Amino acid sequence: AQPSAAPPLSAPLRDLPWGQLNFLHTTDTHGWHAGHLQEPSFSADWGDYISFAERLHERADDEGVDLLLVDTGDRIEGNGLYDASDPKGKYTLDIFAEQDIDVLCSGNHELYKSNSSEAEYSVTVPKFAGNYIASNLDIFDPKTGEQRPLAQRYKKFTTKNQGIRVLAFGFLFDFTGNANNTVVQKVEDAIKEKWFQQAIRDREVDLFLVIGHILLRSIEFASIFHAIREQNWDIPIQIFGGHTHIRDYAKYDSKAYALESGRYMETIGFMSITGLSTGGKETTISNAPSGRDFKPSASPSFSRRYIDNNLFSFYHHTSLNETTFPTIHGRNVSSMISSARKKLDLDKQFGCAPKDYWTNRVPYPSEQSIFTWLQDEVLPSKIHDPSRGDTPRMLITNTGAVRFDIFKGPFTVDTTYTVSPFTNGFRYIKDVPFSVAKRLLQILNQEVPQLWPASQSLAYVSPAPLGQTHPSNPLYNPHPHAQTPLTPLKEDKDLTPGYTTTDDAGTDGDDTIHAPITFYRVPNCIESRIAFPPTTSSSKTETNTQTPTSMQSEEDPTAIDLIYVDFIESYILLALKFLGTDYEERDTAVYMRGETLTSVIAEWVGENWGCE
Numbered sequence: 001a002q003p004s005a006a007p008p009l010s011a012p013l014r015d016l017p018w019g020q021l022n023f024l025h026t027t028d029t030h031g032w033h034a035g036h037l038q039e040p041s042f043s044a045d046w047g048d049y050i051s052f053a054e055r056l057h058e059r060a061d062d063e064g065v066d067l068l069l070v071d072t073g074d075r076i077e078g079n080g081l082y083d084a085s086d087p088k089g090k091y092t093l094d095i096f097a098e099q100d101i102d103v104l105c106s107g108n109h110e111l112y113k114s115n116s117s118e119a120e121y122s123v124t125v126p127k128f129a130g131n132y133i134a135s136n137l138d139i140f141d142p143k144t145g146e147q148r149p150l151a152q153r154y155k156k157f158t159t160k161n162q163g164i165r166v167l168a169f170g171f172l173f174d175f176t177g178n179a180n181n182t183v184v185q186k187v188e189d190a191i192k193e194k195w196f197q198q199a200i201r202d203r204e205v206d207l208f209l210v211i212g213h214i215l216l217r218s219i220e221f222a223s224i225f226h227a228i229r230e231q232n233w234d235i236p237i238q239i240f241g242g243h244t245h246i247r248d249y250a251k252y253d254s255k256a257y258a259l260e261s262g263r264y265m266e267t268i269g270f271m272s273i274t275g276l277s278t279g280g281k282e283t284t285i286s287n288a289p290s291g292r293d294f295k296p297s298a299s300p301s302f303s304r305r306y307i308d309n310n311l312f313s314f315y316h317h318t319s320l321n322e323t324t325f326p327t328i329h330g331r332n333v334s335s336m337i338s339s340a341r342k343k344l345d346l347d348k349q350f351g352c353a354p355k356d357y358w359t360n361r362v363p364y365p366s367e368q369s370i371f372t373w374l375q376d377e378v379l380p381s382k383i384h385d386p387s388r389g390d391t392p393r394m395l396i397t398n399t400g401a402v403r404f405d406i407f408k409g410p411f412t413v414d415t416t417y418t419v420s421p422f423t424n425g426f427r428y429i430k431d432v433p434f435s436v437a438k439r440l441l442q443i444l445n446q447e448v449p450q451l452w453p454a455s456q457s458l459a460y461v462s463p464a465p466l467g468q469t470h471p472s473n474p475l476y477n478p479h480p481h482a483q484t485p486l487t488p489l490k491e492d493k494d495l496t497p498g499y500t501t502t503d504d505a506g507t508d509g510d511d512t513i514h515a516p517i518t519f520y521r522v523p524n525c526i527e528s529r530i531a532f533p534p535t536t537s538s539s540k541t542e543t544n545t546q547t548p549t550s551m552q553s554e555e556d557p558t559a560i561d562l563i564y565v566d567f568i569e570s571y572i573l574l575a576l577k578f579l580g581t582d583y584e585e586r587d588t589a590v591y592m593r594g595e596t597l598t599s600v601i602a603e604w605v606g607e608n609w610g611c612e
Ligand SMILES: Nc1ccn([C@@H]2O[C@H](COP(=O)(O)O)[C@@H](O)[C@H]2O)c(=O)n1
Pocket: 028, 074, 108, 109, 112, 243, 244, 245, 398, 399, 400, 401, 402, 422, 423, 424, 456, 457, 458, 459, 460, 567
């Protein structure tokens, strides 16, 4: 862990359900490789994870079983360790590559900008040569301009100890927001390709391993699963997903399961399968030096565990301690992280937060909602372009642009990036009739599939208890994360608050037994009304609905400047069309050149939150 990280707290733990083939899974780490310095439950860093994997490999080898590591993308954007360097990722690409990962793929975040996908192509793919898979992703080679697979389309290998023959794929959901130097092929088209159809007809396979930056209960995974099942009615399939930042485990059939392992280095997913055939070995008997014998089974068993990323859990699961747990390699990587954090001055303070502000742990609007704070305090005081004088204005931002909570205490360089990592600027349309503008939020906050597909949703709801999957999805489960707290082993009062996951296998997935935390949904977008005539509802926006007619006075402005973060421009223009106007991109212009949500927040904190 990093020197300033909060020490982990002891808590009742469930053991890891070791099997014949075991996996560790990370996803959506978003640059949090230093771990969470202010949250004891998630305070282990990437160096500790390396020690953990190395210790579990020792155990796997001792027992003659196998352990594979998987990462399903979104490794970047979301933490100062990645975002504060110039170029971005100067330190994290090397830090990440220290881990020995067997199968990995890209997320959507690696592709928003051409610089980051080029870094994948020139740094991460070669570092993980043979292991990085891009089943539906191409890049235009920056040197030749030629369109090429970002990495190989699939991988076949045999596990070291058990001789399990694995055929692995690595997909990305049907993402369309990538920069124009990459090409994402729709999953439904990729699985019709000759190479895929040939691969799934391979009869020398004991396990299909499908990893993807894709939510588990999605059309994309469903179609890959069905394509494999059409050719292989009973070969086990293990799926690893990501993107929705939740802990989730889904049963596809009795021999096919899928795991998603949260976000931001909070969770290390553990998965095991027992009863696989081992065609890569002469005999299945005595593969295990420990004498354990895994016979292929007509009904192999699958188990999952979500490990809280902290040293208390790591010591427990390795039966080691502070002295015996860390490996030299792991320690060195923790030092690489501390030195990068120092060089980037990530602990430099802009101010001190007087209390906690939450993205999803309190309802919106409310006193401790980060969105209410932005809407009522930060944006009204900072959103002003002098060239537009005192024109009444409305700013709309997607809530997905705000990525994490603010904890009471120092608000640092790092915090600015954990809250708001994106570099998008502001744009505006001048003189938009207020009668139109006031209806926008309601349109943007509707789930309107005709306007935008589910996988493109503006909504980013961090570990939301409610299903985000569109109901047209054949695997749709209306209550994948119902709020049922698990039955605690001890009284709730003795438990620390944390994840209490309900998934397709029940309520015993989390390694740490916690008291439950309630998560609340937030709307797709919020708006802030600024410099409105005082008798209207002013900057205190009617949340999530249009302003009721009864609230409007004669003094409503006739026209306003409509400002938005440029990431949502296409949605704003679409919604304006829906409202009967014909605004085009040419009607838009930069607002507050050079400023971003990140810079505005950092400035506001510096001006308003002193440290005592
Ligand atoms: N420039 C950007 C990029 C992304 N977002 C938000 O992030 C969501 C995707 O994040 P995942 O980690 O879930 O892949 C996207 O839907 C946006 O809400 C953004 O605001 N600005």
